[in-house]
Amino acid sequence: MSTVLFEAPGPRTRARHRLYSIFGFVLVGGLALFVLWKMYAEGQFEYDLWEPFVTPAYVEAILLQGLWQTLQMAFLSIIFAVIFGLIFGIAKISDRPYVRWPAWLVVEFFRAVPLLLLMVFIFFSYGVGDGFGSYWSVVIALTLYNGSVLAEVFRAGLNAVPSGQGEAAYAVGMTKSQVIWIVQLPQAVKIMLPAIISQMVVALKDTSLGYYILAPGLTAIGKQVYTQFSNQFQTVIVIALLYIIANLILTFVATWVQKRFVGEKTISVPMVGEASADAGRGV
Amino acid sequence: MDNVFSNFDLVLRAFWVTIQLLLLSGIASLLLGTMLGAMRVGPIWILAKAASFYVSTIRNTPLLIVFIFVFIAAPQLGWFVGTPFVIKGVVALTLYTSAFVCEAVRSGVNSVSVGQAEAARAIGLTFEESMRNIVLPQAFRAVVPPLASVLIALAKNTSVAAAFGLMEATGRMRFFTNNNADARVEIFILFAVGYIIIVELMSAGAMGLERRWRIAR
Numbered sequence: 001m002s003t004v005l006f007e008a009p010g011p012r013t014r015a016r017h018r019l020y021s022i023f024g025f026v027l028v029g030g031l032a033l034f035v036l037w038k039m040y041a042e043g044q045f046e047y048d049l050w051e052p053f054v055t056p057a058y059v060e061a062i063l064l065q066g067l068w069q070t071l072q073m074a075f076l077s078i079i080f081a082v083i084f085g086l087i088f089g090i091a092k093i094s095d096r097p098y099v100r101w102p103a104w105l106v107v108e109f110f111r112a113v114p115l116l117l118l119m120v121f122i123f124f125s126y127g128v129g130d131g132f133g134s135y136w137s138v139v140i141a142l143t144l145y146n147g148s149v150l151a152e153v154f155r156a157g158l159n160a161v162p163s164g165q166g167e168a169a170y171a172v173g174m175t176k177s178q179v180i181w182i183v184q185l186p187q188a189v190k191i192m193l194p195a196i197i198s199q200m201v202v203a204l205k206d207t208s209l210g211y212y213i214l215a216p217g218l219t220a221i222g223k224q225v226y227t228q229f230s231n232q233f234q235t236v237i238v239i240a241l242l243y244i245i246a247n248l249i250l251t252f253v254a255t256w257v258q259k260r261f262v263g264e265k266t267i268s269v270p271m272v273g274e275a276s277a278d279a280g281r282g283v
Numbered sequence: 284m285d286n287v288f289s290n291f292d293l294v295l296r297a298f299w300v301t302i303q304l305l306l307l308s309g310i311a312s313l314l315l316g317t318m319l320g321a322m323r324v325g326p327i328w329i330l331a332k333a334a335s336f337y338v339s340t341i342r343n344t345p346l347l348i349v350f351i352f353v354f355i356a357a358p359q360l361g362w363f364v365g366t367p368f369v370i371k372g373v374v375a376l377t378l379y380t381s382a383f384v385c386e387a388v389r390s391g392v393n394s395v396s397v398g399q400a401e402a403a404r405a406i407g408l409t410f411e412e413s414m415r416n417i418v419l420p421q422a423f424r425a426v427v428p429p430l431a432s433v434l435i436a437l438a439k440n441t442s443v444a445a446a447f448g449l450m451e452a453t454g455r456m457r458f459f460t461n462n463n464a465d466a467r468v469e470i471f472i473l474f475a476v477g478y479i480i481i482v483e484l485m486s487a488g489a490m491g492l493e494r495r496w497r498i499a500r
Contacts, residue, residue, distance in 0.1 A: 024333075113479065
């Protein structure tokens with residue numbers, strides 16, 4: 001598309017574009033230089049401030065207590081969220097209204113409520129003191145939110161299976177649950193995999209919200225590091241890089257899975273909350 | 284619970300802060316995001332690369348890290364020292380959301396069929412003219428649903444400001460649950476309903492716009 005918007009430029013346009021490019025380069029380069037100069041002027045390149053990130057003990061703490069705990073929380077919550085999503089996604093297409101409506105209500109509620117509000121409520125009501133602590137509060141909140149998004153993904157995935165498949169299964173005398181479990185779900189999983197993996201990116205990013213309820217993880221370690229060394233700027237850069245690398249790996253896997261198993265087909269999930277591989281992904 | 288209802292003005296004021304954050308950062312990130320989107324589809328290589336670097340960096344960074352950057356790290360460089368908290372919150376939310384707006388705009392532009400752009404070029408419109416008269420009016424229609432989900436996510440994301448001392452709805456809920464331990468569930472439901480009203484209004488508005496602007500393809 002973007003190549004059609006402008007044709008192969010002639011000499012004058014090329015000269016003009018060259019001018020724009022130089023201007024753009026000066027702008028972008030100038031911005032980068034300004035930030036670097038500012039960091040230099042404020043003494044942010046002092047070795048002391050970067051020291052914890054090359055000291056083995058701190059690196060170990062950041063990777064083991066920080067990154068590892070963060071990945072654990074994200075992984076656990078996605079596993080639970082898949083189970084939650086499967087149950088509620090199937091309940092939402094149930095023939096029985098007394099199953100369908102409560103499932104719809106639960107899914108809509110947890111998709112519309114901010115995750116942090118949910119996390120704060122769970123932690124201060126059930127997690128604090130003798131409760132299950134901040135770690136599990138994060139996992140439970142993430143499970144409820146991502147599970148509700150995945151419930152929609154499962155529903156959309158089941159709907160994306162060609163209707164002839166279900167009809168043929170009914171024609172040979174299968175019951176509805178047989179049709180779903182034996183015929184539709186195995187085919188739907190393939191279509192849903194990329195959406196599930198991109199939801200893992202969302203879960204991984206959202207583990208950082210545990211910061212507010214003093215949960216372990218990368219942000220908690222980061223806070224410890226910068227309160228000790230008062231190197232806020234450097235810590236944010238390092239923590240952000242760790243998140244970015246982890247997420248880029250997940251995104252790469254999602255793209256690969258999409259290419260390998262699914263092809264062009266994507267599923268779209270309507271409004272409120274976001275899933276699927278479209279532009280609303282992972283906000 | 285009585286304590287909450289007798290202090291109901293605090294609840295309303297908290298949601299007013301939430302709505303302020305939503306409106307200000309919504310408008311700002313629509314502007315910045317559209318600019319980034321234009322840079323990404325435009326002919327200038329360096330700007331396209333810069334925009335795409337920004338988008339992929341921000342999309343893979345948690346919002347909370349962006350908030351820490353604006354509230355805690357930037358003052359180390361002498362930026363945002365003494366800036367009002369609401370403005371800092373708006374800056375953080377805008378930096379984050381505009382990356383997603385950029386993606387929504389880009390996918391909207393890409394959804395306009397190539398024939399339209401080819402026809403515009405064939406009758407001799409320049410890049411700017413074909414964008415303004417042909418591509419963007421159609422892209423706007425296609426962009427409503429993804430943009431709506433970005434803005435709805437923004438409405439929910441304003442809650443992160445609570446972790447940085449802003450007394451918006453989530454921060455206020457924490458305050459109330461700390462003081463009224465016997466009515467935590469009710470308080471949670473009350474604040475959740477507030478958010479749900481905001482989200483559902485936005486989603487209904489988006490659906491209305493989509494229906495109104497729908498064109499035969």
